Amino acid sequence: xxxxxxxxxxxxxxxxxxxxxxxxxxxxxxxxxxxxxxxxxxxxxxxxxxxxxxxxxxxxxxxxxxxxxxxxxxxxxxxxxxxxxxxxxxxxxxxxxxxxxxxxxxxxxxxxxxxxxxxxxxxxxxxxxxxxxxxxxxxxxxxxxxxxxxxxxxxxxxxxxxxxxxxxxxxxxxxxxxxxxxxxxxxxxxxxxxxxxxxxxxxxxx
Amino acid sequence: xxxxxxxxxxxxxxxxxxxxxxxxxxxxxxxxxxxxxxxxxxxxxxxxxxxxxxxxxxxxxxxxxxxxxxxxxxxxxxxxxxxxxxxxxxxxxxxxxxxxxxxxxxxxxxxxxxxxxxxxxxxxxxxxxxxxxxxxxxxxxxxxxxxxxxxxxxxxxxxxxxxxxxxxxxxxxxxxxxxxxxxxxxxxxxxxxxxxxxxxxxxxxx
Amino acid sequence: xxxxxxxxxxxxxxxxxxxxxxxxxxxxxxxxxxxxxxxxxxxxxxxxxxxxxxxxxxxxxxxxxxxxxxxxxxxxxxxxxxxxxxxxxxxxxxxxxxxxxxxxxxxxxxxxxxxxxxxxxxxxxxxxxxxxxxxxxxxxxxxxxxxxxxxxxxxxxxxxxxxxxxxxxxxxxxxxxxxxxxxxxxxxxxxxxxxxxxxxxxxxxx
Amino acid sequence: xxxxxxxxxxxxxxxxxxxxxxxxxxxxxxxxxxxxxxxxxxxxxxxxxxxxxxxxxxxxxxxxxxxxxxxxxxxxxxxxxxxxxxxxxxxxxxxxxxxxxxxxxxxxxxxxxxxxxxxxxxxxxxxxxxxxxxxxxxxxxxxxxxxxxxxxxxxxxxxxxxxxxxxxxxxxxxxxxxxxxxxxxxxxxxxxxxxxxxxxxxxxxx
DNA sequence: AATGAATGAGCATTCATTCAT
DNA sequence: GATGAATGAATGCTCATTCAT
Numbered sequence: 015x016x017x018x019x020x021x022x023x024x025x026x027x028x029x030x031x032x033x034x035x036x037x038x039x040x041x042x043x044x045x046x047x048x049x050x051x052x053x054x055x056x057x058x059x060x061x062x063x064x065x066x067x068x069x070x071x072x073x074x075x076x077x078x079x080x081x082x083x084x085x086x087x088x089x090x091x092x093x094x095x096x097x098x099x100x101x102x103x104x105x106x107x108x109x110x111x112x113x114x115x116x117x118x119x120x121x122x123x124x125x126x127x128x129x130x131x132x133x134x135x136x137x138x139x140x141x142x143x144x145x146x147x148x149x150x151x152x153x154x155x156x157x158x159x160x161x162x163x164x165x166x167x168x169x170x171x172x173x174x175x176x177x178x179x180x181x182x183x184x185x186x187x188x189x190x191x192x193x194x195x196x197x198x199x200x201x202x203x204x205x206x207x208x209x210x211x212x213x214x215x216x217x218x219x220x
Numbered sequence: 221x222x223x224x225x226x227x228x229x230x231x232x233x234x235x236x237x238x239x240x241x242x243x244x245x246x247x248x249x250x251x252x253x254x255x256x257x258x259x260x261x262x263x264x265x266x267x268x269x270x271x272x273x274x275x276x277x278x279x280x281x282x283x284x285x286x287x288x289x290x291x292x293x294x295x296x297x298x299x300x301x302x303x304x305x306x307x308x309x310x311x312x313x314x315x316x317x318x319x320x321x322x323x324x325x326x327x328x329x330x331x332x333x334x335x336x337x338x339x340x341x342x343x344x345x346x347x348x349x350x351x352x353x354x355x356x357x358x359x360x361x362x363x364x365x366x367x368x369x370x371x372x373x374x375x376x377x378x379x380x381x382x383x384x385x386x387x388x389x390x391x392x393x394x395x396x397x398x399x400x401x402x403x404x405x406x407x408x409x410x411x412x413x414x415x416x417x418x419x420x421x422x423x424x425x426x
Numbered sequence: 427x428x429x430x431x432x433x434x435x436x437x438x439x440x441x442x443x444x445x446x447x448x449x450x451x452x453x454x455x456x457x458x459x460x461x462x463x464x465x466x467x468x469x470x471x472x473x474x475x476x477x478x479x480x481x482x483x484x485x486x487x488x489x490x491x492x493x494x495x496x497x498x499x500x501x502x503x504x505x506x507x508x509x510x511x512x513x514x515x516x517x518x519x520x521x522x523x524x525x526x527x528x529x530x531x532x533x534x535x536x537x538x539x540x541x542x543x544x545x546x547x548x549x550x551x552x553x554x555x556x557x558x559x560x561x562x563x564x565x566x567x568x569x570x571x572x573x574x575x576x577x578x579x580x581x582x583x584x585x586x587x588x589x590x591x592x593x594x595x596x597x598x599x600x601x602x603x604x605x606x607x608x609x610x611x612x613x614x615x616x617x618x619x620x621x622x623x624x625x626x627x628x629x630x631x632x
Numbered sequence: 633x634x635x636x637x638x639x640x641x642x643x644x645x646x647x648x649x650x651x652x653x654x655x656x657x658x659x660x661x662x663x664x665x666x667x668x669x670x671x672x673x674x675x676x677x678x679x680x681x682x683x684x685x686x687x688x689x690x691x692x693x694x695x696x697x698x699x700x701x702x703x704x705x706x707x708x709x710x711x712x713x714x715x716x717x718x719x720x721x722x723x724x725x726x727x728x729x730x731x732x733x734x735x736x737x738x739x740x741x742x743x744x745x746x747x748x749x750x751x752x753x754x755x756x757x758x759x760x761x762x763x764x765x766x767x768x769x770x771x772x773x774x775x776x777x778x779x780x781x782x783x784x785x786x787x788x789x790x791x792x793x794x795x796x797x798x799x800x801x802x803x804x805x806x807x808x809x810x811x812x813x814x815x816x817x818x819x820x821x822x823x824x825x826x827x828x829x830x831x832x833x834x835x836x837x838x
Numbered sequence: 839a840a841t842g843a844a845t846g847a848g849c850a851t852t853c854a855t856t857c858a859t
Numbered sequence: 860g861a862t863g864a865a866t867g868a869a870t871g872c873t874c875a876t877t878c879a880t
Binding site: 259260261271272274275280281 | 849853
């Protein structure tokens, strides 16, 4: 037992490392060439593993796509959440979340490109981002910052603006795009141009 | 000559019929599975034609994609343009265009789904729609209806809202979605909630 | 009957004309792109005829190839034969035949290219040319101009030199190539360098 | 390590075996039907492998053609070169090279037929053989054995004779053909019938 | 646990040939 | 006689997935 434990631990640690090699490789490749244009063999090769090893860690090509997308969305949320949660104002949270999301995507284009790819084809990614958006918008509504009740289409519209912002930014647009995306969302939620600008410019970025 | 006419007519009518069978099949399939996920063989099979017959009518897979997308966008524009052009107010045009677009897409889900697919996978369609949007927004700006100058990201945001509206509507959301999408666009352009509602509700649909 | 006769004649004349359109088209196309790279549809199109019309005149693609090749070899022989037959010396005939063949091929590259293509793939063409070569060589042997008896391989060697000459000429080599090819053949037949040169330079070209 | 070795060896041995199955199949088929008339699927089927397996071993159809042709030309050169290089006389080298080449092609008709096909359809093979021919002819000229300077058409003529010899031999002609081909080449180079016979008959075959 | 050889269905495209009109 | 629409097998090539080792 005393011997077995470390071995198991070592094995599972190794498993985790190998798995990470695969997801890293997939992330790199898929962000460069797009999800569909990346083959399982290429992922395995990039991870310096054999072709068949892939299927010891993932059931499917679809599975690694899901895993990688989830990992990226989680990483992006981790990058943002402490500051975002320190904001009391729902409107500020909405603006901050969007602006930061777009800026992180621009700073880590690998993440950004993958998410843009995944947005259309993998509902889970969209849903994961929508989840946080809903919380922030709901908070703002509760605080009386936005005049209309929460509904699903307003979230769809927010996701659409977010996605458009990421695409524009990856396409070479300047950082004003993320500020504009954030203000557009606040306007959609019912704020005037002036209010939206004030909320957004009150946010200090790190 | 009296004999030749009907033959030529019959042949060219047959050609047109077969071509239509192919474009119809392509439209149906591409709207269901997406443009890239539809193969030439599937199109031929759906049209109950042999594989090679496809290439008697289209040079390329790309050609039928272009033809089908153009046909659908033209059909949608035809459905809308006379009324849209009769509107003098740029803001009304923006709202009308978006609302109608989404409602037509909902009434002809095959068109709608194709366009959603084309948006991502076939840039020309996006650009075609963007073109009309730019005209209407520019008109509104010129008329002093919108406070900010025209720029590309505001068009991106409009397209994003339009697309989100179509998707939501095809997903089962009610007709209020198209009204909301139109109002959101007006808010993005700087109108207040009340102004946006007034512009939008002033529009009579046929 | 009096009426039928001319009609049949007219028809068969028309048939011949249409057939000629097809063989001309085939000749043009096959000499440009090679035999295998020319499709039946292309031939029909070049002849301004419908696809299926081709099969009213030829059983096969192979058949038109044979017909065209035969026509070209016959045309080349026609271009040469009167002068060639006026030469009494077998050695002169051999040299003249080869030199003229290569020069005609250079002057009518369409013919030349087709024959080079056909040489390898269509035994009949080779045999047709070999036939005349055999006659001339046999005559020279009979006249005591060549020391060795006729055999098949000496004819193969002559054809090989002829073909090499045509290829070189079509490839841009100058007219000395045809003179050299003729002299090489005479040397193969046993003549000395000086004799071969004398025979060959005695020939006056038109 | 002691365990890994056999596995690696076994795997690479298996790889080599499969690759050999493919090249053997390609050689057999291409020699029978010609290079261009042999499809990748036919090669795979002849090797009793799946279609796609081919592409695990060769990037391209062109690659296996190159590999097979190179292998055969190298094998032929290996069969000849030691003896050929031991000959000091350029004329003897020319004659020996050609005679041996034809005899090996006759002894290994699969090689012979492939080379005949490659001559027409795969220029590199022709050039490879021409290279050695040029060396030998140049040597003979330098030694004063041949009266005329080296030029490209004389090499073309040599290749043509060589090819004709291989074809005749594969077609059932006797071994005298290779001797005759060699003598014809020497005659082309300017030697008299007697000199050519002497040079050629001085060569002892292994 | 890992390997990597092998599979086979799939893709876009071409073309000789047939046949109803 | 002529048409041209239609066929379907074939080609080179890719790739997700399986499995013996």
